[in-house]
Amino acid sequence: AQKVTQAQTEISVVEKEDVTLDCVYETRDTTYYLFWYKQPPSGELVFLIRRNSFDEQNEISGRYSWNFQKSTSSFNFTITASQVVDSAVYFCALSEIAGNYGQNFVFGPGTRLSVLP
C-alpha cells in the first residue's frame, strides 16, 4: 500500500483561481514529518514546507497555505489566486524513522498543476 497518496494526477485551473492539492499519508509512528516540494519544468525539486506530527497549526505563506489534519492523515496544500508560474509538479513526502539509517523519506506520486492564462 502506498504510504503517501496524491489522488489528483493532474489539475488544470485558470489563472487567479484557487486550487487545493490533496495529500493523504499512512504511518504507524507517532513522530514523523511531512513535506511539500515543487518541481518546475527545469526539474529541480524545491522545498516548500515542513510540518512535524505534533504541530497541527495551519500555515500560510503568501498565496500558499497548508492544512494538516492528523485525524484524517491529510496534509493538503492550497494555492490562492493561482498564477502561471505556479505550473509545476507538486510532491508530498513523509519522513519517518527507519531502523537502519535514520530517515525513511517517502514521496507521493505527485500532482501536475497547470495554470492557464
Added chain:
Amino acid sequence: DGGITQSPKYLFRKEGQNVTLSCEQNLNHDAMYWYRQDPGQGLRLIYYSQIVNDFQKGDIAEGYSVSREKKESFPLTVTSAQKNPTAFYLCASSIKGRIRDIQYFGAGTRLSVL
C-alpha cells in the same frame, strides 16, 4: 553559493556500457541520496549515505553502485546490469539524515539509452 551540483545534465548510454553520474555538494551535509524519477511517477530511492565510506541500498538499488570517499561527493554508476536505465536522476543531501531534516536537491541528470 551553497548547493548541489549534478553533472552532466544529459547523458547517453550505449548498450553494455557503465556510466557515472556526478553529485557534488558544498553545504557541508553529512547525508546524501540518489533518486530515480520515471515519467509521471514519484521519486524512488536508489542509494543513501549518512557518512563517508558508508552507504545503504534503497528500494531499487539493483543495477546501480555508489561510493562515498569524500563528504562532498556521492557519484552514482549505472551499470550494464540495469536493463532499463532511461530516467531522470536526482541527487539530494540533508544535514544529518534525521527524520526532521530537509532534503535539498540538485538539478538532475537525464539519462537515455542509445
